[in-house]
Amino acid sequence: MLDLIVIGAGPAGARAALRASACGLSVLLVDENPDAGGQVWRPLPEGFSRRDDAALSAEARDGDALRRELRRAGIECLFGHKVWNIGSDLRTDVIGPSGSQSLKPRALLVATGTTERVVPFAGWTLPGVIGLAAATILLKSQNILPGRRTVVAGSGPLLLAVAAGILKAGGEVAAVVDLASRGEWLRALPSLLGRPDLIRQGIAWQWQLRAARVPIHYRHAVRSATRSGEGFSIRIGAVDANGSAVSANVPEVDLHADALAVGHGLVPGTDVTRLLRARHRFDRNRGGWIAQADPDGRTSVKGLYIAGDGAGIAGAAAAGAHGEMAALACALDLGAIDDATHARERAPLSAQWARSARFGHAMARLMALRDGAVESMPSEVVVCRCEDVTRGEIDAAVREGARDLNQLKAWTRCGMGPCQGRTCGDVAGALVAAHVGSREAAGCFTGRAPLRPVSLAEVAGDYNYADIPIPKAAPL
């Protein structure tokens, strides 16, 4: 019998699979991407190769090393496969190019990472406006620019990473628009001291922007993006520390570009833990709703473990150590290792996690959702882009009696589309909370299958119509 399925082959899931296998567990690692690496160490798409290995970034090298290690260790992997359903007995339904299969492990380790958050503004659904984190996918996997001239806006460290990445790939950055103030970045510095490598990287990005004379607008946000000729007119305006628009005495500025990369942080992926009805809690500084777990990733559901950014945003370096800690906990609980081995192997991982998570948590605080940004959204702006539900419709539903996110979903279809609320859920939750008093009262969407869009044909597989058993008519 299979001991452990690990969902997600980012730093958390891949390291978890390696450690669990080293402890003697039989492990299957599943990821919808074509190879391991997750969001930060993204593999190249199939059929692509690198022209210049000497110019590889540290991230690309780390990703290649991890993929080699997985192959050397002989970890069984299902890449290009998505997990679309999980039963309460942990039976895991997986779909890939060769069809669907159901697997029943003794334990399940969820390392599914995060989703990007965008606080909607007029024009955010136009072609040419993309997520900040999404821009890293374009840049990393295919070296493609979001546009010739891009405005980079939002919050957190991805702002600098994307702006520097665009310059490196030969593009132009019209401006960086940062929700945070310079002071907020400076106040985060003490938490960054444990990671001099990352501080050096941040300083190098700052220098690249300065050398290219890229203007940085601190404490500003995008108010609207409108089509103008071949590109966009992007209106930005000042905000206060809570993200609320400030209008008195501060003129708005119009920027011109042919692309806008904008993102307001990352939201932990809780679709699996919500589907399995694990207990959750709201923690704004860790990204929002997260499954309740002990430090080793044991959730309230027996046999279900979580690790990495999906357990609360802490960054890639912390994700790897967390994945290994969760794997050790699982090996201990399944009887593959004894207490002494567990304690000995866990100690260095726990120290590594604490060092890295300090940095990651400081960055997560900079990216945390600011309620003022949500309050400042105009009424006609679309919040749920799968089902075209506007802020005005959400406010009206709550005024008329929808008391939490699930009632809102039933009344308006907000969160009922193909993304299952991954994109809109956090902002919709903040809108409901403004009426009902707290995020806890507003709750989160109940997890439902399918976790990923799947076609009925894929789920049904090959069959002859004549072989479908037709039940006899019930006696009258």
Ligand SMILES: Cc1cc2nc3c(=O)[nH]c(=O)nc-3n(C[C@H](O)[C@H](O)[C@H](O)COP(=O)(O)OP(=O)(O)OC[C@H]3O[C@@H](n4cnc5c(N)ncnc54)[C@H](O)[C@@H]3O)c2cc1C
């Ligand atoms: C789009 C995006 C880009 C990012 N870019 C950067 C960056 O450039 N630099 C940086 O420092 N941080 C980046 N981050 C943050 C980064 O994700 C984390 O710090 C780090 O990768 C966390 O590692 P993890 O293992 O927890 O999750 P991830 O690396 O996100 O790995 C999760 C994996 O789970 C897989 N998965 C999820 N659900 C399913 C499912 N149902 N079936 C099958 N597979 C599934 C995903 O394909 C993914 O490979 C990015 C985040 C996002 C959302």
